[in-house]
Amino acid sequence: MPEHEFSKYFQLFNEIGILEQLSRAMLEARLPTGLLASHFSVINHLIRVQDGRTPVELARAFQVAKTTMTHTLSGLEKHGFIEMRANPDDKRSKCVWLTDQGRAFRQNAIRGLEPDFHNLLDALSPEDIDATLPNLTKLRMFMDKARDKPS
Amino acid sequence: MPEHEFSKYFQLFNEIGILEQLSRAMLEARLPTGLLASHFSVINHLIRVQDGRTPVELARAFQVAKTTMTHTLSGLEKHGFIEMRANPDDKRSKCVWLTDQGRAFRQNAIRGLEPDFHNLLDALSPEDIDATLPNLTKLRMFMDKARDKPS
DNA sequence: TGCATATAGTACCATATCGCACTATATAGT
């Protein structure tokens, strides 16, 4: 692979890394003290795919260690945003259910982000996003699929 | 801001977050045990902007806490990849200098990434990157500029 | 010059994340 081509992928991942940091900071600035992007992401995921997921399913979805997910969930439970109930299908397992407060937490965070996103209209139009997002999705799906294969 | 527009920004940052995690894992798989993406990034930055930077300059460049950078640098020093020398212009301060081993560490990591990037050709062509990268750069520069302003 | 304030680096503590090991339960093969 020629240097100039290598460099393009390198730059792409570099921008992605910086943007991740900036966007995480933007989100966390809108969250109550003690709550992080990881907490929001889990709640948001439970809304999207329906709650009742098990901790292991969530850990896989976010590609974090099981123990990390246990820790994140215990924080969410302490805030009353989720409830852990027994899994009727598997006595080893539990299911995670959203509470009304958990749903409200998500709504408030999203409402808080709206002015931030509004500001971004000056930097990147919705049409720009339309031109960008499909490529990122394509790359993400490929890397996601490839992640467990041998190198 | 209408919901479908809000949703575009939301999806964009979601993809960015997932891609950051996947690409970090890809990089770290190519690094020697005990070395993380943060270590590589600092060495890489020192190559790009010339070494001799101070820890505070590096912390600002990566937007991490000063203490985090101290910790990362101490790891790099332990591996013999950098040297910390007194700053002749400021007795409070130090300068970070690359060693030959530090430069070799970067070269090896980059060489290791080449097959990974090669595989990505199937997912995202260099032309796709050309269509994507400028938008990401635009967004990153805007957010970077906005990050210290009041909301 | 002298003093107030700002900055660089670090020690210390809190928390997030991860890997390992363990228990309880589930699943597969006989």
Place this chain on the structure above:
DNA sequence: ACTATATAGTGCGATATGGTACTATATGCA
């Protein structure tokens, strides 16, 4: 049914990162 193996969740220890407070030095201003 029995046994071997796999899986779910958690306790524990290690490390990465961030915040606070401190010391030494720099800078700005009277």
